[in-house]
Amino acid sequence: MGMITENMKNIYRETGADALFLEAEFLRKYLTGVSTTDGSVILDGNSCKFVIDLRYFEAVEKALRGSCVEAVEGTEAKATELLKGYHTLGVPFPYIDLARAEALRGMGFTLVDCMPAMKKAMEIKTDREIELLQRACDIAEEGLLRLMPQLKEGMTERQAAAILEYEMRALGADGVSFATILAFGAGGSVPHHETGDSKLKFGDPVLVDFGCKVEGYCSDCTRTFLFGDDKQHEDFKKAYAAVLKAHELVKEKVHAGMTGREADAVARDCLKEAGYGELFTHSLGHGIGLLIHEFPRLAPRSEEILSDGMVFSDEPGVYLPGKFGIRIEDSCYMKDGKVISFMKKTDRNLIIL
16 A cells, blocks of 8 residues: 555645544545445545445455555444544534434544545545546537437427436436436526426427536536527527626636635626626536535635636526526636636527527
8 A cells, every 4th residue: 555645644634633534425435536335434644444345345446456545345343443543533524414423422532524624625626637527518518419409399308308318328427417407498497496297398498407427526517598489588588698698707707816706796796787686596606526516606605715726617597487597507617717618519609499
């Protein structure tokens, strides 16, 4: 086993515990590069151990060969045994349940929150992480381009979502980043609409919010378009132009050193000026990585400072209850102080199918 990485050492030092004890899947994946439904990772100042039961042991051991992480075969009892000798444990407070925390305290451990240290490390993506995120975005966009010609009048939202998810899988995705949101007509006016049995009609606005995973890394994209133009859409087109303007302004004006609040205000002020301020009902964006919602937050109360290597969504929207919803979302990253979009294949201008 090699020395633990500089990144691991930093997380360990920042947490200030005798050892970190991680059971949440995305945190184990972040430190080890391996995804399993169960298992635990124990990180101290010198070593990193991945405790995993027999179902996965062979695959995990093989995946970790040549890395600084040691695979240890065993269940929870084995992990508990390896924790002996430590007094304070760094656990992720937002991602550990109360029963588990109480059990660890019952064994005599003092628990400290390791999440601030994990968050700080995970917020700045490596070149390899950016590569995987780019791949996830490419597949998502390609999947949408394959869905569009297959949309037909009378098709349900569920059927359209199933085609999109199939196409992303066929292109190499590991699965979806979250449950696909597909809304026909007025359904789009609910920002997190539940995909259902509404049927597609000529002239319907279509809102699709979707993404896929590649090696655990998520993409997130939203496109809104019209399924044929019945000439009843002046309000829709006006609002679409305002959302697109706000979306593009973020890429132009947001830069490193700004706070999440200032970034959010770029889009919010633009929509306010166009008369849609009250109808932009959520924040501008969220961090993206191994989780679909990570840090930083681009929101009215976020004081987080944006910097190179951060990945986040740019997703202003306008929602007119009972009529329509419009959201245009790209996954983006910060490089050389500027916002760069991962989305290179789909048009953001209004498409009429």
